[in-house]
Amino acid sequence: MAPSTPVRERTRREIVQQAMELFSTNGYNATSLQDIATAAGCSKATVLYHFNGKAAVLSAALEPSAVALDEVLAELEGLSPAAAQELAISRFVELSVKFRGMIQVLQDVLPSIEAMPEFTDLITAGMRLTAHLAGSPDPLENAIARFAIGGLLGECRHPGEQTDTELRALCDTALRRLLRPPT
Amino acid sequence: MAPSTPVRERTRREIVQQAMELFSTNGYNATSLQDIATAAGCSKATVLYHFNGKAAVLSAALEPSAVALDEVLAELEGLSPAAAQELAISRFVELSVKFRGMIQVLQDVLPSIEAMPEFTDLITAGMRLTAHLAGSPDPLENAIARFAIGGLLGECRHPGEQTDTELRALCDTALRRLLRPPT
DNA sequence: GATAGTCCTGACCGATCGGTCAGTAGTCAA
DNA sequence: TTGACTACTGACCGATCGGTCAGGACTATC
Numbered sequence: 001m002a003p004s005t006p007v008r009e010r011t012r013r014e015i016v017q018q019a020m021e022l023f024s025t026n027g028y029n030a031t032s033l034q035d036i037a038t039a040a041g042c043s044k045a046t047v048l049y050h051f052n053g054k055a056a057v058l059s060a061a062l063e064p065s066a067v068a069l070d071e072v073l074a075e076l077e078g079l080s081p082a083a084a085q086e087l088a089i090s091r092f093v094e095l096s097v098k099f100r101g102m103i104q105v106l107q108d109v110l111p112s113i114e115a116m117p118e119f120t121d122l123i124t125a126g127m128r129l130t131a132h133l134a135g136s137p138d139p140l141e142n143a144i145a146r147f148a149i150g151g152l153l154g155e156c157r158h159p160g161e162q163t164d165t166e167l168r169a170l171c172d173t174a175l176r177r178l179l180r181p182p183t
Numbered sequence: 184m185a186p187s188t189p190v191r192e193r194t195r196r197e198i199v200q201q202a203m204e205l206f207s208t209n210g211y212n213a214t215s216l217q218d219i220a221t222a223a224g225c226s227k228a229t230v231l232y233h234f235n236g237k238a239a240v241l242s243a244a245l246e247p248s249a250v251a252l253d254e255v256l257a258e259l260e261g262l263s264p265a266a267a268q269e270l271a272i273s274r275f276v277e278l279s280v281k282f283r284g285m286i287q288v289l290q291d292v293l294p295s296i297e298a299m300p301e302f303t304d305l306i307t308a309g310m311r312l313t314a315h316l317a318g319s320p321d322p323l324e325n326a327i328a329r330f331a332i333g334g335l336l337g338e339c340r341h342p343g344e345q346t347d348t349e350l351r352a353l354c355d356t357a358l359r360r361l362l363r364p365p366t
Numbered sequence: 367g368a369t370a371g372t373c374c375t376g377a378c379c380g381a382t383c384g385g386t387c388a389g390t391a392g393t394c395a396a
Numbered sequence: 397t398t399g400a401c402t403a404c405t406g407a408c409c410g411a412t413c414g415g416t417c418a419g420g421a422c423t424a425t426c
Contacts, residue, residue, distance in 0.1 A: 046404055
């Protein structure tokens with residue numbers, strides 16, 4: 001592998017950054033490689049010189065959130081179900097607000113994500129988080145957790161319409177009502 | 184207008200039916216006019232002979248659910264907020280299970296639906312239902328209602344993975360936890 | 367049999383997509 | 397000065413998309 005020269009890194013970073021912006025705004029499928037190249041100030045061929053296809057660009061754009069998700073999962077390891085659920089809720093709200101743009105992208109890619117081998121790790125990580133959110137092996141509670149994630153994904157589709165604080169309050173309230181109903 | 188001969192109606196119905204099937208399975212954007220034509224046993228030109236563009240096919244496929252939604256809204260008219268919310272929840276669950284296939288399509292089209300004048304009525308109907316689900320003008324409750332719809336849309340993306348009964352139970356539980364939390 | 371209208375189709379169009387490739391400018395060590 | 401390597405690009409490719417259009421097959425009417 002090349003020792004990643006400064007020039008190489010600068011271009012790559014610019015491409016990824018512009019790709020994140022465009023993916024967040026317009027979705028993955030509606031963003032073309034040409035769009036990314038134009039925004040990054042280079043040619044489409046350059047994008048494909050640095051990344052092995054469009055999915056690789058998405059993978060790079062998704063990496064920070066994937067890393068953050070893995071960190072949360074590591075933090076959850078070994079906790080009791082109840083404690084893990086509690087922590088999972090607050091950490092998930094944080095992640096959702098921080099990566100709201102990228103979360104919408106997931107929504108867009110979800111139907112065809114199984115055909116992209118780049119994202120199998122991300123999928124299993126998501127499923128593990130879902131299990132923690134459910135808090136119990138009950139299939140209904142697991143479905144509720146999926147429901148919660150779906151609602152959150154949907155709500156993160158409207159960037160700019162609500163502040164981070166509003167979004168955090170909404171997600172926190174909704175997740176707690178769904179996942180920790182008073183007995 | 185032509186007096187809608189039997190032949191015309193038969194072909195139209197076949198196209199719409201196959202389009203519903205394909206839209207439900209693969210989403211709107213991932214379904215081409217050629218796919219619809221092949222499934223309906225005719226040519227792409229025939230589809231465009233009967234419908235004024237791809238969006239018109241979607242509009243026809245969505246019509247039964249749009250009609251059902253309007254009926255529910257009419258039923259809600261004049262009720263007190265609390266009674267309307269209660270009825271809106273159960274009716275919405277029914278609708279979601281009945282039209283689960285088409286609901287996923289909405290998810291797929293939502294980002295670009297504002298550019299399609301065919302669906303302005305459907306959007307306003309959806310917003311009115313959201314307001315009824317919220318049960319109060321509180322912005323947070325309204326956001327929660329949107330969250331609920333988003334979760335439901337997301338959950339309806341997995342056709343065949345759960346029975347109608349399971350889906351009904353899930354939606355009912357989730358909606359009631361979200362929208363009618365114990366005070 | 368001629369005419370008109372309905373239903374349908376193959377051939378074609380321009381646009382856009384993701385992706386390939388030969389080649390160019392610049393840098394740097396020998 | 398030369399040769400190797402990096403970063404990059406314009407031109408091009410095949411495929412697919414939604415949509416158009418002239419015309420054929422069929423039927424009903426006169």
